[in-house]
Amino acid sequence: MQHLDDTDKKILNLLQKDSRLTTKQLSLKLNLSPTAVYERIKKLERQNYITNYVALVNAQKIEKDFVVFVMVQLTQHSTKNIEDFEKKIMALPEIVACFHTSGTYDYLLKINLKNMKAFRKFMIEKLTEIPHISNTQSVFNIHEVFNYTALPV
Amino acid sequence: MQHLDDTDKKILNLLQKDSRLTTKQLSLKLNLSPTAVYERIKKLERQNYITNYVALVNAQKIEKDFVVFVMVQLTQHSTKNIEDFEKKIMALPEIVACFHTSGTYDYLLKINLKNMKAFRKFMIEKLTEIPHISNTQSVFNIHEVFNYTALPV
DNA sequence: CTTGAAAGTCGGTCGAC
């Protein structure tokens, strides 16, 4: 499968919103047989268009809805420093995303915590303990307008 | 359920990584009966700890792995302007996340596109068409170190 | 691609502890 046809795209868009849709339900939406839908999904999985299926958890309910974006500048950009830094970052469960970025700062981190107090503790005890950091800037999330896991196909 | 016990937390952590685990598979990992696991999952769903189940799609395969973070400054912060802006932003499928933030800029947008050319087109034809924007700064993703959908419970 | 059928598994419900 070199490119996806409209039916494949519809399947991907639907499953990105709700992976619990059965082949039967999908077959009704797509005017296809359940077997055909099944074969297409298996193909999408086999060819790695679909990487995995996950449950999404409510950050508020588990008290992890205080979100901060921390931009980090490194002292030097040697391979060793970068590998060192990324390794240390990966070990911190509060950091849910880490992007190596262009611009003034080298990394953009997304942190999920309980509240400001937890953030203060995290910064003092964990992030500033990591070597090679020269400077950070924290941007606080005031309101999450939206944050999709789905990509438009 | 006011608070989650260790078993609930384990279930949430496991399902956040792979929602296709059956109650039977979970029961073996947790030394519990499948029914007990089933009841706990249903409770977690009912009480909105688990909001939904989704398929994750490989951004590379669908040519949407060029990621840019755009920070946006508004001209004025009136309620009308904010509502207006957020509404327009929501209508753009390239924008996969939008956070109202503290600091110099008012919004942090995450954009998924094919390449730089598509980004240029997006900026010229779509983003700058939106009213009330005074200033933007684009930060390009050089490398995604990690980007989890799972939160540590 | 379709239909139909078969086998095995799972989700979901039940009564009982």
Next chain:
DNA sequence: GTCGACCGACTTTCAAG
């Protein structure tokens, strides 16, 4: 809270067109 048993619905595979 736990468990074992049950049944219908589903997934998954296959044959045939």
